[in-house]
Amino acid sequence: MTIAPERPAVAEAARSVGERRRSLTLLRATDVYALLGAAAAALSITWLLFARLLPFSGTVGFLVLAYGLFLTLYGLLVSFDENGPAVRDRLAAVVVQSLGLVMVVALAFVVVFTLWEGRRALPHLNFFTQHMAKAGPLDPLSAGGILHAIVGTLEQIAIALALTVPSGMVCAVFLNEVPGRFARFVRTVVEAMTALPSIVAGLFIYATVILALGFDRSGLAASLALAVMMLPIIIRAADVVIRLVPGTLREASYALGTSRWRTVWHVVLPTARSGLTTSVILGTARGVGETSPVLLTAGFTAELNGDPLSGPQVSLPLATFEFVKSPEPTMIARGFGTAAVLMALVLLLFIVARVIGGRGAGRLTKRQEHRRVLASRRDAERFAARAKSEIPMETRSEQ
Amino acid sequence: MTRDTSGTEAQDLPRRLYADPGLPDRVFRGVARSGGGLVLAVMLLVGGFLLYRAWQALSRAGWSFLTTQAWEPDAGRFGIAAVLVGTVLIALVAVAVAVPLAIGGALYISEYAPPRLRRTLISVVDLMAAVPSVVYGLWGLFFFEGKILPTARWIATYLGWIPLFHVDGADPSDPLAPESVYTSSTLVAGVVVALMVAPIACSVMREVFSQAPVGEREGAYALGATRWGMIRSVVLPFGKGGMIGGTMLGLGRALGETIGVYLIISPVFEIQWHVLQSGASSVAALIALRYGEASEFGMSALMAAGLALFLMTLVVNFAASSIVARSRSGAASE
Numbered sequence: 001m002t003i004a005p006e007r008p009a010v011a012e013a014a015r016s017v018g019e020r021r022r023s024l025t026l027l028r029a030t031d032v033y034a035l036l037g038a039a040a041a042a043l044s045i046t047w048l049l050f051a052r053l054l055p056f057s058g059t060v061g062f063l064v065l066a067y068g069l070f071l072t073l074y075g076l077l078v079s080f081d082e083n084g085p086a087v088r089d090r091l092a093a094v095v096v097q098s099l100g101l102v103m104v105v106a107l108a109f110v111v112v113f114t115l116w117e118g119r120r121a122l123p124h125l126n127f128f129t130q131h132m133a134k135a136g137p138l139d140p141l142s143a144g145g146i147l148h149a150i151v152g153t154l155e156q157i158a159i160a161l162a163l164t165v166p167s168g169m170v171c172a173v174f175l176n177e178v179p180g181r182f183a184r185f186v187r188t189v190v191e192a193m194t195a196l197p198s199i200v201a202g203l204f205i206y207a208t209v210i211l212a213l214g215f216d217r218s219g220l221a222a223s224l225a226l227a228v229m230m231l232p233i234i235i236r237a238a239d240v241v242i243r244l245v246p247g248t249l250r251e252a253s254y255a256l257g258t259s260r261w262r263t264v265w266h267v268v269l270p271t272a273r274s275g276l277t278t279s280v281i282l283g284t285a286r287g288v289g290e291t292s293p294v295l296l297t298a299g300f301t302a303e304l305n306g307d308p309l310s311g312p313q314v315s316l317p318l319a320t321f322e323f324v325k326s327p328e329p330t331m332i333a334r335g336f337g338t339a340a341v342l343m344a345l346v347l348l349l350f351i352v353a354r355v356i357g358g359r360g361a362g363r364l365t366k367r368q369e370h371r372r373v374l375a376s377r378r379d380a381e382r383f384a385a386r387a388k389s390e391i392p393m394e395t396r397s398e399q
Numbered sequence: 400m401t402r403d404t405s406g407t408e409a410q411d412l413p414r415r416l417y418a419d420p421g422l423p424d425r426v427f428r429g430v431a432r433s434g435g436g437l438v439l440a441v442m443l444l445v446g447g448f449l450l451y452r453a454w455q456a457l458s459r460a461g462w463s464f465l466t467t468q469a470w471e472p473d474a475g476r477f478g479i480a481a482v483l484v485g486t487v488l489i490a491l492v493a494v495a496v497a498v499p500l501a502i503g504g505a506l507y508i509s510e511y512a513p514p515r516l517r518r519t520l521i522s523v524v525d526l527m528a529a530v531p532s533v534v535y536g537l538w539g540l541f542f543f544e545g546k547i548l549p550t551a552r553w554i555a556t557y558l559g560w561i562p563l564f565h566v567d568g569a570d571p572s573d574p575l576a577p578e579s580v581y582t583s584s585t586l587v588a589g590v591v592v593a594l595m596v597a598p599i600a601c602s603v604m605r606e607v608f609s610q611a612p613v614g615e616r617e618g619a620y621a622l623g624a625t626r627w628g629m630i631r632s633v634v635l636p637f638g639k640g641g642m643i644g645g646t647m648l649g650l651g652r653a654l655g656e657t658i659g660v661y662l663i664i665s666p667v668f669e670i671q672w673h674v675l676q677s678g679a680s681s682v683a684a685l686i687a688l689r690y691g692e693a694s695e696f697g698m699s700a701l702m703a704a705g706l707a708l709f710l711m712t713l714v715v716n717f718a719a720s721s722i723v724a725r726s727r728s729g730a731a732s733e
Binding site for chain 2: 059098099103106109195206211212292320
């Protein structure tokens with residue numbers, strides 16, 4: 001009785017106040033004004049200093065001075081209507097965001113610069129179908145190409161993968177499935193080996209294969225050097241992925257009485273498959289771009305050499321390196337074109353890695369989930385059909 | 400009742416928990432263990448072979464290998480004092496440029512970036528870590544070296560009284576003075592290496608920052624901290640190990656970088672402290688430069704230089720991994 005009359009009153013009060021939708025955004029107009037004002041003031045003062053008052057010059061100096069002034073002025077503006085911690089918060093936000101921006105922009109610029117400089121060589125189709133044996137340094141871009149380097153890169157990386165993938169996977173499985181003091185030691189060694197300078201890997205293969213065993217410089221030696229470099233990278237990435245496989249899956253498998261290797265082969269590796277593929281592709285992307293191990297072990301040739309076992313063989317990074325050492329503008333253009341092709345290859349590998357991997361161990365794509373649902377539905381139908389056909393038999397036996 | 404107690408006594412004896420794994424499992428273990436052994440063998444072979452090949456040069460040079468600045472192995476005067484200092488200097492410049500960028504980038508990605516942008520940024524940074532070093536070298540050689548000249552000149556003119564920024568042969572009063580004294584310097588090489596190192600350091604730091612415990616973050620906010628206050632009191636202390644580790648990891652990469660440095664520097668074989676002055680050196684670039692024309696003894700000397708580089712990066716990396724392992728960072732991931 002007491003509540004009933006009050007209710008409409010409360011609702012009325014609320015309506016009279018007007019239930020305005022509150023804005024949840026943290027950004028206020030004054031923040032934007034302070035930011036823009038500080039930016040404008042900093043730019044004008046710097047321009048005044050550089051163009052009118054002081055003997056300064058250079059873009060970098062301009063930017064540094066403008067940025068310093070901007071920070072000071074922004075702090076000043078914010079401090080008019082905020083307290084100390086808030087001012088520090090705003091300044092830190094600006095600094096962090098601009099540092100992040102500088103990093104991403106600088107890195108993106110390096111890539112775009114190379115692609116842009118490669119624009120002169122890339123439209124020529126012969127760039128992909130010919131080799132450089134008959135093209136001299138003064139020939140225009142319509143003669144000669146990098147087919148030999150593409151072939152060399154593909155062969156070398158294929159051999160390196162054939163060596164590193166099995167051994168890397170076995171080692172990663174060893175680190176996780178046969179734990180113990182030895183495994184911990186090997187893990188430490190692998191971590192130390194990821195820091196192996198690439199030129200030392202090249203030097204090692206040079207010392208063993210070429211000096212000690214007496215082989216010539218060849219594609220095989222180069223792929224051995226690449227393998228030494230890629231192996232720890234692949235093992236480390238694969239180790240992390242295998243560690244992510246849920247322990248309950250393994251326990252379930254052991255509880256069913258499965259042996260250890262069957263558990264690894266049928267449970268652990270399939271669960272981690274996408275991540276393992278990613279680790280291999282990441283190792284490949286690093287290996288494809290390495291110049292210095294190849295520099296020492298592959299030699300250099302302008303001819304197409306499809307045989308990795310004998311004779312010098314050139315790869316894309318090495319070709320880039322040799323092209324840009326020449327003073328001729330056409331050769332430099334070829335160098336940038338080769339670098340652009342190399343980067344496109346790395347990008348392709350990376351996209352493949354993102355498409356295949358990028359998910360945790362055991363997480364399925366839409367299509368895989370769909371397939372699994374269909375499979376279990378088929379199983380259910382099969383069981384139902386069998387149950388139906390077995391019922392008469394059971395009843396008969398009971399009779 | 401007596402029979403009962405005697406029964407439990409018999410059962411309380413510790414049972415042997417050894418289970419025979421069977422032949423397939425024993426084979427599996429053997430194969431796995433040999434996979435681990437293979438990696439160990441490769442590592443030992445790298446160190447062993449370098450030492451074996453370097454022994455000839457090392458025994459000839461003795462301790463003077465560490466103190467000589469020249470590199471004339473066939474004349475008997477060679478040592479890594481100059482190249483080692485050059486390597487460390489380039490790496491320090493690289494780390495000094497890369498670490499603020501990496502910390503800023505990592506904090507931005509883990510704390511400030513809108514969630515939709517975050518995944519893209521992570522992929523971009525990871526991709527950048529895979530960009531071949533020769534691409535960074537090209538950028539440094541054909542773009543950056545020319546653009547940095549006015550700035551290098553400005554620093555040398557106004558801050559030249561600091562020994563580090565002094566440039567021999569530069570004449571600030573002459574506006575037409577040749578600018579070639581500023582090209583191919585330690586600074587240019589260092590910045591190029593910094594761009595290679597930054598993505599790697601950034602992804603290590605981001606990983607650690609994003610693992611900072613949510614409960615402590617919320618606690619800081621609940622006590623009235625601003626976002627920066629929360630970062631300073633929770634994220635940065637938690638991520639300290641990762642920050643040091645990422646820096647050291649970057650330092651290790653920077654020490655061993657070859658092609659980017661080789662393309663940019665003009666090699667000198669004396670200790671050169673002036674970072675703005677043309678002429679720098681690094682062990683990796685020395686090997687790439689001289690391996691082609693080296694005699695047998697010269698090759699041995701180069702192997703010795705490679706061994707020194709190898710040991711140096713090993714020490715740096717071991718320090719990095721032990722710092723990361725000991726810190727609180729990443730404790731949640733185990």
